[in-house]
Structure formats: C-alpha cells, structure tokens
Amino acid sequence: MSKTQEILTLPHDQIEDIQLEGIKKTVVACYENIPFYKESFDAAGFDPFSIESLDDLANAPFTTKQDLRDNYPYGMLAVPKNEVREIHMSSGTTGIATVGAYTDHDLEIWGDCFARGVLYANGGDDDIMHVCYGYGLFTGGLGAHYGGVAAGCMTIPMSAGNTERQIRVLREMGSTILCCTPSYAMHIADTAISMGLDPAKDFHLRAGIHGAEAFSDNFRADLEKKLNYKVLDVYGLTETMGPGVAIECWEQNGLHLAEDHFFAEIIDPDTGKVLPDGEWGELVLTTIDREASPVVRYRTRDITRIIPGECACGRTHRRIDRLHGRTDDMLIIRGVNVFPSQIEDVMKTVPELSSWYQVEVTTVNHLDRVTLKVELEQGFDFDAIAAIERLQKSVEAKMKTALSVGIKVKIVEPKSIPRSEGKAKRVIDLRTGNE
Amino acid sequence: MIDQITVFLENSEGRLAALCRTLSDAGVNMSALTIADTADYGVVRIICDAPAKAKEALVAADFRTVVTKVACIQVPNRPGGLSDLLSVLDGLNLNIEYGYCFSVKQDTAVDVLKISGEAEEAEATAALEKAGFKLLSLEDLS
Numbered sequence: 356m357s358k359t360q361e362i363l364t365l366p367h368d369q370i371e372d373i374q375l376e377g378i379k380k381t382v383v384a385c386y387e388n389i390p391f392y393k394e395s396f397d398a399a400g401f402d403p404f405s406i407e408s409l410d411d412l413a414n415a416p417f418t419t420k421q422d423l424r425d426n427y428p429y430g431m432l433a434v435p436k437n438e439v440r441e442i443h444m445s446s447g448t449t450g451i452a453t454v455g456a457y458t459d460h461d462l463e464i465w466g467d468c469f470a471r472g473v474l475y476a477n478g479g480d481d482d483i484m485h486v487c488y489g490y491g492l493f494t495g496g497l498g499a500h501y502g503g504v505a506a507g508c509m510t511i512p513m514s515a516g517n518t519e520r521q522i523r524v525l526r527e528m529g530s531t532i533l534c535c536t537p538s539y540a541m542h543i544a545d546t547a548i549s550m551g552l553d554p555a556k557d558f559h560l561r562a563g564i565h566g567a568e569a570f571s572d573n574f575r576a577d578l579e580k581k582l583n584y585k586v587l588d589v590y591g592l593t594e595t596m597g598p599g600v601a602i603e604c605w606e607q608n609g610l611h612l613a614e615d616h617f618f619a620e621i622i623d624p625d626t627g628k629v630l631p632d633g634e635w636g637e638l639v640l641t642t643i644d645r646e647a648s649p650v651v652r653y654r655t656r657d658i659t660r661i662i663p664g665e666c667a668c669g670r671t672h673r674r675i676d677r678l679h680g681r682t683d684d685m686l687i688i689r690g691v692n693v694f695p696s697q698i699e700d701v702m703k704t705v706p707e708l709s710s711w712y713q714v715e716v717t718t719v720n721h722l723d724r725v726t727l728k729v730e731l732e733q734g735f736d737f738d739a740i741a742a743i744e745r746l747q748k749s750v751e752a753k754m755k756t757a758l759s760v761g762i763k764v765k766i767v768e769p770k771s772i773p774r775s776e777g778k779a780k781r782v783i784d785l786r787t788g789n790e
Numbered sequence: 791m792i793d794q795i796t797v798f799l800e801n802s803e804g805r806l807a808a809l810c811r812t813l814s815d816a817g818v819n820m821s822a823l824t825i826a827d828t829a830d831y832g833v834v835r836i837i838c839d840a841p842a843k844a845k846e847a848l849v850a851a852d853f854r855t856v857v858t859k860v861a862c863i864q865v866p867n868r869p870g871g872l873s874d875l876l877s878v879l880d881g882l883n884l885n886i887e888y889g890y891c892f893s894v895k896q897d898t899a900v901d902v903l904k905i906s907g908e909a910e911e912a913e914a915t916a917a918l919e920k921a922g923f924k925l926l927s928l929e930d931l932s
Contacts (some may be wrong), residue, residue, distance in 0.1 A: 735856075737798055737833065737854070738831055739906075741887075766830070770852045
C-alpha cells in the first residue's frame with residue numbers, strides 16, 4: 356500500500372510516461388492476440404506500432420459494447436485460458452452479456468485501484484468495510500471486497516439483500532465504511548429508520564463508497580445526513596475492470612482516475628472527435644496494463660468531463676466529474692436531452708417528495724409523454740385533494756423550467772416503486788422500439 | 791370534533807380491499823367510508839371507532855395515512871336536515887372543503903364537514919351548537 360500512496364502523487368509527466376509505455380504494449384498485444392482488433396485496426400488503417408505519443412492513440416478506432424458482445428464469450432481474451440483466474444459479466448439487461456476476464460495480475464490491479472477509495476477516505480487497517488454490493492458476476496461485490504482486503508480493512512462480505520440483517524451487522528460489527536449502490540444505502544437507511552433506529556447514531560459509519568449508478572448531489576446530501584458519514588463516488592465498468600477506475604477523494608470534487616492503469620479521453624459522442632479538458636462528452640478508456648481483457652478506446656457511453664486543474668488533496672491523477680448519466684440513460688424527449696439525475700435534482704427541492712421515483716416514457720398520439728411516479732414523504736397533509744393537486748402542479752412547473760420539457764407528475768403509494776438491492780431502475784422507456 | 795382517517799390510494803385493483811382488510815385485521819369498525827377519486831388516485835376518508843389504532847395499523851402496512859379533525863353533527867333524518875344545518879353556516883364567510891352524510895340510527899343522520907381554517911371551524915361549531923345542533927363525539931357514534 357505504501358507504493359500505492361507514492362504513485363498517487365507522482366508528477367503528471369511521469370504518469371504520462373507510464374501511460375505511453377503501457378498503451379504501446381496494450382495496442383500491440385490486442386493486435387497480435389485478438390482477431391477483432393487485427394481486423395478493426397487494419398480496416399481503419401491504424402498501425403499498432405506507430406504510437407510515439409499519447410495523442411497518436413486518437414488514430415486508433417473505437418471499441419464498442421457491441422464489439423464485445425459480438426465476441427462473446429472468449430473472443431476478446433488476450434491470454435490463454437489457463438492464465439485466467441476469474442470471470443465477471445456485465446448485467447446484460449439488453450441482450451448478450453459482456454465478459455471481463457482477470458489474470459492474477461489483473462486481480463491485483465483491481466484490488467489496488469479500489470483500495471485507493473479507502474485511502475481517499477483517510478482509512479486503512481483500522482476500518483471495517485461492509486460490502487453489500489451483490490457478490491457474483493456483477494463486479495461490484497468482489498471488486499469492493501478485493502479493495503477492502505488490499506487496503507488492510509476488516510472486510511465483511513455481506514452481498515446484497517436481507518436488509519434487516521445488513522442493519523444488524525452494521526450496528527453490531529461497527530462497520531466504518533459502507534460499499535453498495537447509493538440507492539441501496541438509502542434503502543438501508545430508510546429501513547433502519549422505519550425500524551425505530553437512528554442510523555446516524557446507531558451505526559458507526561465514517562464513509563460510503565457508492566457507485567454503479569448516477570446519483571445527484573442532493574441525493575448524496577440526504578444520504579450523508581441520514582447515515583452521518585461522507586459519501587465518495589466510485590466509477591467503473593466490467594468492460595474495463597469494474598469499480599475503481601475512478602474514485603472521489605475526501606475533497607468530493609471529482610473522481611481521481613487511476614491514471615497509471617487507465618488512459619481517459621473525452622469525445623464528442625456524435626463526431627468522435629477528442630474534446631479538450633473541461634468539456635462534457637463521452638468517456639473513452641484504454642487499459643494500460645490489463646492482461647486478460649485489454650481494451651483500446653472503449654466507448655463507455657458515460658457522460659462526464661475531465662476537471663481541469665489540480666485537486667486540493669495534492670494527488671496528481673486527473674479527475675473526471677461526477678457522471679451526468681449514461682448516453683443510454685439519457686432520454687431524448689421531443690428532441691430535448693434529459694438525464695434522470697436532472698429530474699432528481701428538481702425533486703430534491705420539494706420536501707414533500709421522497710427519494711423514490713421512476714420515470715416512465717410512453718408514446719401518446721405519436722408524441723413522447725413522460726410521467727414521473729414518485730412517493731410522498733411521511734407527514735405531508737393530503738387530506739384535501741387540492742393540496743395534492745397543488746403539489747403536482749408546482750413540481751410540474753419546476754420540471755418544465757429545469758428541463759424545458761413537460762413532465763406529468765403522478766403521486767404513488769409508499770413502496771410501490773421497486774426497492775433495489777443492486778442498480779435502481781429509474782427509467783422505464785415504453786416507447787416503440789425502446790423495450 | 792372527531793378524528794377522521796384519510797388514506798391516499800392509487801387507482802389500482804385491490805387497493806381498497808387491502809385497506810379494508812388491514813382495518814378488519816386490526817379489529818377496527820368503520821361507521822362511514824367515502825372515496826374522493828381523481829383519474830390517478832383516490833383519497834379515502836373514514837370515520838371509525840378507534841382512529842389511533844386504525845392509523846397505526848395502516849402506517850405499518852405502508853399506507854400513507856393522515857388524521858384530520860372534522861365536525862360531526864347530528865341532524866334529524868328527514869328532508870331538509872342538511873339544508874337547515876347549512877343555513878346556520880351561511881353568512882359566516884367560511885369555506886367547507888368537503889362533506890358527507892351517513893345514517894346510524896333510524897331517526898337521525900350524521901353530517902360530516904371539513905371546514906378550512908381552525909378559527910373558522912371553531913366559529914362554525916359554536917354557531918351550530920347555538921342553533922341547537924348536537925356535535926357528536928366518538929362515543930356518540932358507537
């Protein structure tokens with residue numbers, strides 16, 4: 356771990372040297388070992404031996420999720436199968452899953468990357484890490500677990516589910532760091548409160564490392580208040596490794612990329628052109644030292660930006676901004692781009708509404724119609740129907756101002772929005788062709 | 791004044807039945823139930839013998855529930871019963887949010903009124919009592 360600390364404050368030109376050397380090897384390894392890359396590089400006229408600077412990588416073609424799917428299950432493997440120690444798969448909600456394979460070295464990197472989250476939380480072997488991301492093919496559970504072990508934490512492999520037992524263990528074991536999706540953290544907090552506990556006092560949490568879904572600043576503030584801890588956002592994806600590609604430090608001002616393992620570019624998703632630091636666009640990642648599943652210019656479909664300048668924490672690895680959402684989550688409503696996180700930000704300004712919501716998009720008379728289903732907070736006096744109507748109208752007006760698109764608000768009963776133990780399903784798109 | 795139970799219900803199959811089952815399991819007896827419905831949801835208002843117990847059971851079963859003070863007034867069970875009552879309130883410049891009637895005994899009926907504003911409510915009940923109407927309590931209804 357002391358090695359990890361040093362690399363986090365290495366002068367940036369030295370990080371770039373590591374990146375250049377790593378990218379040269381990755382590009383050649385992909386070309387020589389993975390037929391897909393040979394075909395793709397040749398078709399684009401990209402010479403894998405031509406890279407002299409980091410800018411040269413922009414000549415390489417992109418890799419998409421579809422490419423990974425087309426080569427399911429072993430087509431993207433760069434090493435013989437007997438060197439693979441572990442396999443993970445993405446959720447595959449929209450079709451064939453994508454596979455991530457790990458050698459011993461890849462698993463070590465993974466643990467090291469996630470362990471940085473513990474360092475960012477000023478933690479170490481005095482911490483008790485409670486992991487309730489799902490263990491299994493999903494990278495969340497084991498990724499956090501390897502990070503906890505690598506950081507020296509006492510690591511509790513809870514996996515997701517059985518919320519009352521989670522609450523009991525959080526209290527009795529005195530867990531200090533909570534790792535799970537932000538929506539599951541909220542569910543744990545709300546369940547504890549409904550059991551008559553005060554998780555801010557009854558738990559001993561110091562930090563939460565939450566990711567796998569986008570969440571708004573307001574949602575974070577709400578969590579921090581309920582659980583009396585500090586929430587660090589973690590980013591990752593199965594296609595490049597899993598959680599730990601980037602993690603927020605204690606400054607909570609962007610997520611430090613693990614730049615010694617991943618090279619990041621931000622591109623305009625429409626033109627594919629690389630954008631300068633500070634501009635929002637799609638994150639594209641190239642692995643620097645992955646052995647089993649290297650990727651070159653993988654289009655993550657996640658929307659973020661590189662935050663210009665140095666972080667107050669003194670670490671030199673560049674930061675990406677908190678995710679606006681994925682290009683796949685982005686709804687195009689009558690031509691206007693809408694992210695669920697924008698809807699969440701508006702909701703949080705209305706105290707009568709709870710954090711539980713779902714956005715449903717349908718087609719009515721060939722027009723998109725968006726309905727926000729949301730549960731009420733306890734204590735709102737709805738005895739007069741006019742009070743509910745006033746609330747609906749005021750939320751609809753706020754949405755219209757913030758999103759430039761009309762949204763119908765529908766109040767629903769408590770617990771009618773499904774509680775997630777993994778990734779929350781915030782958007783249901785029922786428009787033709789979007790199922 | 792009587793504690794009325796108000797419950798928020800979605801317009802979906804089986805919700806009203808679930809609500810009634812919850813109250814029945816808690817041993818709560820209802821004297822009146824009325825539904826104000828909109829396209830998407832309904833607001834159910836209930837007069838029952840044990841409002842505190844009813845609320846506790848409903849909240850435990852995840853129903854959004856509030857308790858609202860309403861005036862329950864006994865009127866004679868004959869044509870013009872409600873009309874006479876309302877003519878007392880006429881001219882007091884107050885707003886009746888909603889109301890409903892039910893009958894528990896042969897010769898009398900009960901009118902339930904929700905008057906907006908606490909001061910207005912007190913004024914209305916005082917005027918009604920002065921005019922000879924009986925304001926009912928929970929015990930009167932059982």
